[in-house]
Amino acid sequence: MPGSLLMIILYLAVAVxxxxxxxxxxxxxxxxxHLRWELSPVPHxxxxxSYGGSYLEEFEWWTKPxxxxxxxxxxxxxxxxxxxxxxxxxxxxxxxxxxxxxFGGLYLVVVAVALFKLxxxxxxxxxxxxxxxSLAIGVSVxxxxxxxxxxxxxxxxxxxxxxxxxxxxxxxxINLVFLGSIYVSGLAAIFSISNYAAQMTxxxxxxxxFSPPALPGIMGLxxxxxxAFLIYLPFTYMMHFVAKYxxxxxxxxxxxxxxxxxxxxxxxxxxxxxxPTWSAPHLKADGKKTWVDIATEEMDK
Amino acid sequence: MKKSQKIEDFGKNPEQPLTEVKLEDLPPLPPPYxxxxxxxxxxxxxxxxxxxxxxxxxxxxxxxxxxxASAEEEKELVDKFVSGLQKLLTKENNWGxxxxxxxxxxxxxxxxxxNDSCPVYTESGKNDVYRPTYRAEIWRRLVYKYxxxxxxxxxxxxxxxxxxxxxTISRLYELAYRCTMCRRCAQACPMxxxxxxxxxxxxxxxxxxxxxxxxxxxxKGTVQQLKVGSxxxxxxxxxxxxxxxxxxxxxxxSGLDANSKWDVEGADVLMLHNAGEIxxxxxxxxxxxxIMNAAGVNWTLSSESPGYDGVNYGLFYDDFQLARIALKHAxxxxxxxxxxxxxxECGHQHKAMMTISDRILIxxxxxxxxxxxxxxxxxxxxxxxxxxxxxxxxxxxxxxxCNITRNLGIIEPQRRxxxxxxxQFREMTPHGVENxxxxxxxxxxxxxxxxxxxxxxxxxxxxxxxxxxxxxQDKPGPExxxxxxxxxxxxxxxxxxxxxxxxxxEKSNLIYGGLVELIVNAMVDIKEPFIKWDE
Ligand code: SF4
Ligand code: SF4
Numbered sequence: 001m002p003g004s005l006l007m008i009i010l011y012l013a014v015a016v017x018x019x020x021x022x023x024x025x026x027x028x029x030x031x032x033x034h035l036r037w038e039l040s041p042v043p044h045x046x047x048x049x050s051y052g053g054s055y056l057e058e059f060e061w062w063t064k065p066x067x068x069x070x071x072x073x074x075x076x077x078x079x080x081x082x083x084x085x086x087x088x089x090x091x092x093x094x095x096x097x098x099x100x101x102x103f104g105g106l107y108l109v110v111v112a113v114a115l116f117k118l119x120x121x122x123x124x125x126x127x128x129x130x131x132x133x134s135l136a137i138g139v140s141v142x143x144x145x146x147x148x149x150x151x152x153x154x155x156x157x158x159x160x161x162x163x164x165x166x167x168x169x170x171x172x173x174i175n176l177v178f179l180g181s182i183y184v185s186g187l188a189a190i191f192s193i194s195n196y197a198a199q200m201t202x203x204x205x206x207x208x209x210f211s212p213p214a215l216p217g218i219m220g221l222x223x224x225x226x227x228a229f230l231i232y233l234p235f236t237y238m239m240h241f242v243a244k245y246x247x248x249x250x251x252x253x254x255x256x257x258x259x260x261x262x263x264x265x266x267x268x269x270x271x272x273x274x275x276p277t278w279s280a281p282h283l284k285a286d287g288k289k290t291w292v293d294i295a296t297e298e299m300d301k
Numbered sequence: 302m303k304k305s306q307k308i309e310d311f312g313k314n315p316e317q318p319l320t321e322v323k324l325e326d327l328p329p330l331p332p333p334y335x336x337x338x339x340x341x342x343x344x345x346x347x348x349x350x351x352x353x354x355x356x357x358x359x360x361x362x363x364x365x366x367x368x369x370a371s372a373e374e375e376k377e378l379v380d381k382f383v384s385g386l387q388k389l390l391t392k393e394n395n396w397g398x399x400x401x402x403x404x405x406x407x408x409x410x411x412x413x414x415x416n417d418s419c420p421v422y423t424e425s426g427k428n429d430v431y432r433p434t435y436r437a438e439i440w441r442r443l444v445y446k447y448x449x450x451x452x453x454x455x456x457x458x459x460x461x462x463x464x465x466x467x468x469t470i471s472r473l474y475e476l477a478y479r480c481t482m483c484r485r486c487a488q489a490c491p492m493x494x495x496x497x498x499x500x501x502x503x504x505x506x507x508x509x510x511x512x513x514x515x516x517x518x519x520x521k522g523t524v525q526q527l528k529v530g531s532x533x534x535x536x537x538x539x540x541x542x543x544x545x546x547x548x549x550x551x552x553x554x555s556g557l558d559a560n561s562k563w564d565v566e567g568a569d570v571l572m573l574h575n576a577g578e579i580x581x582x583x584x585x586x587x588x589x590x591x592i593m594n595a596a597g598v599n600w601t602l603s604s605e606s607p608g609y610d611g612v613n614y615g616l617f618y619d620d621f622q623l624a625r626i627a628l629k630h631a632x633x634x635x636x637x638x639x640x641x642x643x644x645x646e647c648g649h650q651h652k653a654m655m656t657i658s659d660r661i662l663i664x665x666x667x668x669x670x671x672x673x674x675x676x677x678x679x680x681x682x683x684x685x686x687x688x689x690x691x692x693x694x695x696x697x698x699x700x701x702x703c704n705i706t707r708n709l710g711i712i713e714p715q716r717r718x719x720x721x722x723x724x725q726f727r728e729m730t731p732h733g734v735e736n737x738x739x740x741x742x743x744x745x746x747x748x749x750x751x752x753x754x755x756x757x758x759x760x761x762x763x764x765x766x767x768x769x770x771x772x773x774q775d776k777p778g779p780e781x782x783x784x785x786x787x788x789x790x791x792x793x794x795x796x797x798x799x800x801x802x803x804x805x806x807e808k809s810n811l812i813y814g815g816l817v818e819l820i821v822n823a824m825v826d827i828k829e830p831f832i833k834w835d836e
Contacts, residue, residue, distance in 0.1 A: 031400040032392055036656040037498070039487055040710040040734045052734025054710025056655065059679040060641070062669055086491035091414035098412070162305045166429070167411040167438060171459045240492055243408040247493020251401045255710075258660050259667045268660055274393040279381065280512035282524070283621055295624035295661075299527040 001220025003203065003212030006227075010207065013227035020234020024242045033267050038255040043076040044068040054255060062259070077248065081241075082107070093161075097153030104146020105183060112140040119197070120204035133197035141190060144183040151180040175238060178229055185222040192218055306429035311439050311472060312464035318360050319430060319472055322756075326426035327763065331770045333777075334803050341802060343759070344752035355471035359430060363478045363753035364515055366471055375467045378511065382470050385510030386440075386448035389502055397620060397660070401495060402502055406441060409434070409494045415486035420737045420764035421479065433486035433496040436476050439463065440499055443473075474513060477503040481742035481761055482617070483703040488735075500743070504618040514618050518744045522614040523622040527629070530606030531576040532614065537604045543579055544586070544602070551587035555821065556828030558594040559587045564637065565601035570676075571639040572600055573630065573654075575647035575790035576610035582793065585646060588817035588831065592677070595824070596685040601637065608633030611645060613653035617744040627658035634668040641669040643676055646815045648702030648789035649742075651709055672705065674788065677820065678714040681721060687825040690722045695782050697723040697819065698772040700765065700796065701736035702789035710734070715788060715816060722823045729768040737764045739787070741795025757795070758802045766799050769811065777809060782834050785813040810834075 041052035046067035048054060058064045079085040084102060087095045115136035119129040155176045158168040190196050193216055200219075206212025215223065233239065258264050272291040279285070283294055306320060324343065329335045346356050355366040369375040388394040389402065415433045416422055422431040429435060442463040446456045456462070463469070480500040487495040508514040526532045531540065544561050551559035562568070570593070578585040593600045603609055607629055615623025634642045644651045655670045662668075680686060699719055705711050712733045719726045731737070739746070740762025748757070773783050787793045796813045805811045812834060822831040 028400065028404065031403060032396040033660065034400045035397040035658075035660050037398070037401055037495075038656065038708070038710075039484055039495075040707050040712070042710060045710065048710070048713075051712055052706070052710055053712045056672060056709050057675055057711050057714050059675045060669075060671060061675075080491065084491065086489065087412070087414055090418065090489045090491075091412060094412055094414065163413050163416065164411070166305050166308055167413070167434065167461075169411075169459060169461045170457070172411070174458075237408055237410065240408045240410065243404050244493055246400070247404050247408070247495075251404070251495075252487075252493055255656075258662070259669075264660070265663050269663055271392075271396045272661070272663075274396065276388075276394045278388060278394060278509040278621075279384070280509050282512065282519075283509060291621075291624070294621055295628055299524055299625070 001215050001217060001224075003206055003214045006203070006215060006220055006223050007207055007210070007212045009224060009227045013230035017230040017234060021239070021242065024234060024239050028243065028246050032271055033264060034251070036255065037251055039252045042253045042255055043072040044070060044253060046072070062257075073249070073253065081244075094154075094157065097150045097157065099150070100146040101150025101154060101179075104143045105150055105179060106147070108139055108143030108146065112136050112143050115139060116197075116200050117204055120201045120208070123201055123205060124208075129201065130197070133201050136200075137190060137197050140186060144186045144190075148180055148183040148187070151176045151183070155180075171236070175236060178225075178232065182222065182225045182229060185218060185225055189216070189219040189222045306435070308435070308438050308442065309462050309464075312466050312469035315357065315466075315468040318357055320359050320428055322359050322361070322425060322428060322760070324759070326428070327424060327760065328426060330763070330767055330803075331774075333808055334766070334770065334805075340759070341755075343755040346751055350751075355475065357468060358472050358475040359428075359479070359756075361753060361756040362475070362751040363748055363756070364475055364513075365750055366474060366513065368471075369467055378467065378470060379465060381511050382465070383447050385506040386444050388510060389506050390444070390448065395502075395505075395620075398498065398502060401498055405437070405494045405496070405498055406444060408492050409437065409441070410492055411438070412491075414491055415489045415494075415496060418485045418489040420483070420485070420740070421481065421761050424763040424767075425760055430476070431479060433480070436473070436480065436503070437494075437496045437499040439469075439473055439476070440503060443469070473503065474507050477507065478515065478745075478748070479756075479761075481703075481738045481740060481745060483738035483742050484707055485703075485735075485737070488707065501617075505620055508619040509621065515744065515748055515750070517748045517750070518614045518618050519622070522612075522744075522747075523619065523626060526607050526610060526612060526614075527622075527625055531610035532612050533576045533580050533610070535576055535579070535610075537606055537609065540576065540579065540609050541604055543583075547579065547583040547587050548590070551584065551591070554829065555587075555591055555831060557591045557821075557824070557826060559590045560594065561586070561590050562601045563604050565599070567638050568599050568601035569640045570598055570600040571608075571634050571637055571642045572602055572645065573608070573611035573642055573650065574602075574645035575612050575650055577612065577790050577794070578645065578647075582790075582815070584818055584831070585815045588815070588821040589645065589673070591821050591824070592680060592686060592817060595826075596680045596683070598680075600643075601639065603633045603637060605633050605636070611647055611650035611654070613650060613658075614744055616649050616653040616657060623653060623657065624661055627653060627661065628666070630654060631658075631662050631666045631668060635665060639668070641671050644670065644672050646673060646788040646790065646817065648704035649791060651702075651711075652704040655709060672709065672711050674705070674711050674714045674718075674816070677816065678718055681718050681820060686820075688722055688820070688823040689825045690724055690823055692823045692827075692830070693723045693819055694725060695784060696725045696727065696773055696776055697784045697786055698727055698729055698769065699732065700729070700739060700769075700785060700787040700789075700792055701732055702787070702792050703736065703738050703742055705789065706734055706736055718816065718820070719786065722819060727772055729772045737768060739765045739789075739792040739795040740799070741791050744791075746791040746794040746798075754798065758799050762795055762799045765796070766803065766805075769796075769799075770809070773809065773811075779808060779810040782810045782812070784819070784832070785811060786816055786819060787813055788816040
C-alpha cells in the first residue's frame with residue numbers, strides 16, 4: 001500500500017483524535033462549578049482514607065490544618081487504571097475479559113507503539129535497534145493477543161449474559177468488533193511478514209521525514225484500521241478515560257469548602273444571578289426572577 | 302431462570318404492572334424471622350383506586366398519581382416532561398448538578414458492576430426493575446431520543462430505543478421512589494458514574510417542572526416547614542411549650558439539668574435538631590441538653606421559624622425548596638451571632654447543611670457547621686462528664702446513616718465513643734463507609750401512603766434488618782436485651798417500623814435509639830437508667 005497515503009491517513013487520525021480529546025476535556029471542564037457531592041472514601045484524606053474518613057471528623061474542623069495526600073490519590077488511580085480494581089472487586093466475571101482488554105489491548109499497545117518509535121528515532125543515529133524492535137514485536141503480540149481474547153469475551157458476555165444483554169446496543173458490539181479487527185490484522189501482519197519490525201521502524205522514520213515506504217497489504221490494512229479507530233474514538237463513550245479524571249477528582253473527591261474561597265464564591269454568585277425557567281407552580285420561575293429571587297421569596301401562607 | 306426485563310418495554314402495556322414482586326422471591330431472613338407464613342402480608346391496592354391512580358410499576362404505590370383525564374392532558378404532560386429533561390441539562394436551570402449529571406449521562410459503560418452493591422436490588426431477589434442501572438438507562442434513552450433529538454437511527458445504534466407516553470412517565474415517577482439515594486452503587490462504579498444522582502435529578506425534574514412530589518415531602522414537608530416553621534407542624538410557640546415539658550420531665554427523671562436555652566445571642570453553639578425528635582423521641586434532645594449543660598457548653602436553641610427544625614427534605618426532591626430552607630437556617634444562625642451550628646442526630650440535615658448548601662451560602666451567611674459526632678467525642682474524652690461504661694453492659698450495634706458516613710466521611714468518632722462506653726459494642730457487617738442504608742433514606746422513612754410501607758420495610762429495609770439480626774447472632778433470644786444505635790432521626794423512624802413489623806422487641810428483645818442516650822445512660826451522676834427497655 002502506498003506509504004504517503006498511509007501517512008496522510010495516520011496524521012489525519014492523530015490530529016482528529018488529539019482535537020477530539022482536547023474538546024472533550026474542555027467541554028467537561030467548562031461546565032459550571034457544582035454543589036458538593038463528594039463520596040467517601042476520599043483518598044487524599046491523610047490518615048483517614050483507609051477507612052473512608054474525612055476532615056469533617058475533626059472537632060471544629062475549620063481550625064485544623066487540611067492534610068492532603070496526593071500520593072494516596074495517585075496510588076488509588078494507579079490501581080484503578082492499571083488493574084481495574086473496582087471491576088475486580090465488584091464484577092469479577094467481567095474482569096477476566098475487561099482486564100486483558102484494557103491492559104493488553106490498550107496499555108500494552110501504547111507501550112509497543114512507543115517502543116517502535118524509540119527504535120525508529122534511535123535508528124536515525126545509525127545505531128542498530130533490532131533488540132528494541134524485537135521487544136516491540138514481542139509486546140505487540142502479547143498486546144494484540146490479550147486484546148483479542150478480551151474483546152471476544154466481552155462480545156460474548158454482552159450478547160449472552162442476561163444481566164448485560166438488555167443494556168447492550170449495536171454500538172457496543174461494533175466498538176468491540178472494530179477493536180478486534182485491529183488486533184487480528186496486527187497479529188496477521190506480524191506473523192505473515194517476516195521483517196515486520198524493520199518495516200514498521202522504517203515506516204515511522206518515513207513519517208518523520210515525510211517519505212514513508214510502501215507497506216505490504218495486510219500491514220497497510222492494520223494501519224488504516226487503527227487510524228480509523230482513532231478518528232471514531234472521540235465520538236464515543238470510550239473516551240471515558242477523560243471523563244474519569246473529572247468524575248473522581250472533580251466530583252467524588254472534591255470536598256473543598258466554600259468559606260474563604262473567593263474565586264468559588266464569585267463564580268457561585270454569578271450562577272445564582274441566572275434566571276431559571278422551571279414551570280412548577282411553587283417556583284413561578286418566569287425566566288426573569290433569578291435563583292436568589294426564588295430562593296428568598298416567602299411561600300404563600 | 303427469570304425473564305429479563307427489556308428496557309424497550311418500559312412504556313408498553315399501560316394497564317399492567319411492569320413487574321411483580323412476591324414475598325417468596327425475596328431472600329429469606331435469618332431465624333426466627335425466616336418463616337414466610339409468620340410475616341405480615343402486603344396490602345393490595347383496591348381495584349377502585351387503581352381506576353384513577355397510577356399503579357403500573359410493581360404493585361406498590363408510594364405517590365398516588367392521578368391518571369390524566371384526557372388525551373390532551375396526556376400530551377401536555379409528555380411535552381412538559383420533555384422540557385423538564387432538557388432543563389436538567391442547561392446551566393441556567395441546573396448549574397449545581399450539571400457537571401456530575403452530564404458525566405453520568407455520557408459515560409456509563411453499561412457494565413453492571415454497580416448492581417450487586419444495591420440493597421434494594423439484591424434483597425428484591427434481583428428484580429431487574431430495581432437495578433441501579435435500570436432507572437438510569439430509561440432516563441438516558443429518553444434524553445437522547447426526545448430531549449436531545451438525535452437522529453433516530455443514531456439513537457438506536459448508540460443508546461437503544463424507548464417509547465414516551467403517560468405510562469413511561471408515571472412508571473418513571475414511581476421508580477424514582479424505589480431508590481434510597483444511598484450511593485452505594487456510585488461507590489462501586491469504576492467510571493465514577495452516579496445512579497443515585499439520576500434518582501435525585503429525576504425527582505427534581507418531576508417536582509420543579511411538573512409540580513409532582515410526594516405530599517409527605519412537599520406539602521406536609523418543605524411547604525409546611527416554610528410556612529409554619531417545622532415539617533411536624535409545630536409553630537415557634539408550640540415547640541417552646543413542648544420543650545418545656547421535655548425539660549421538666551427529663552430533669553426530674555435524670556436528676557440532672559436537662560433545661561434548654563432559647564435564643565441566646567452570641568452563644569458558642571446553636572443546636573439544631575430534627576424537630577421530629579421532640580415529638581417522637583424527646584429523650585434525644587433531652588440527652589443533648591443534659592450533656593451540654595453538664596459539660597458547661599454555652600449553647601442555645603432558636604425559636605425563630607424554621608430555626609428549630611433542622612429537617613430539609615428539599616435535599617430529596619427539589620433544589621429550590623432545599624435552598625429556601627437552607628437560607629433560613631443560615632439566617633437564624635447569623636442573626637443569633639453564634640460561633641457554630643451543631644447538627645443534631647439527623648443524617649440528611651448533616652448533608653443538606655454541611656455539604657450541599659455549602660456552595661450556595663455566600664459570605665457571612667456561610668456560618669460554620671459541625672456534626673454532633675466529633676463534638677460529642679470531644680466532650681466524652683475531655684473528662685468534663687463522668688462516665689461509667691458498666692451501665693451500658695448490654696450488646697450494642699451501630700447503624701451508620703449513609704448521609705453521615707458515605708457522604709460526609711464521619712466514621713470513626715462515633716466508634717471511639719461506643720468502644721469507650723459500651724463494653725459489648727459490636728459492628729454490623731459491612732459497616733462504616735460500606736454500610737447499608739436503613740431502607741428509609743431519601744424521605745422513605747416518612748412515606749407510608751397506600752402500601753408503600755410494606756415495600757420500604759420488607760424490601761428496602763430488608764438488608765438492614767438482616768444485618769441487625771446477624772450482629773447479635775451470639776445472643777439472639779429475647780432473654781438478652783440489645784440496643785441498635787442509630788444516630789439519625791429518619792433511620793430511627795425506619796428501624797422503629799422494621800422492628801415493629803417483625804415483632805422484634807418480643808422475639809429478640811431489640812430496641813433502638815440514638816448515640817446521646819447511651820452517653821447519658823453511662824453518666825455516673827444519673828439518678829436512674831436513662832434507657833428504658835419496656836416502653
Ligand atoms: S453505573 Fe458504572 S458500574 Fe454501573 S453500569 Fe454504568 S459504568 Fe458500570
Ligand atoms: S443509591 Fe442505593 S438504593 Fe439507589 S440504586 Fe444505588 S445502591 Fe440502590
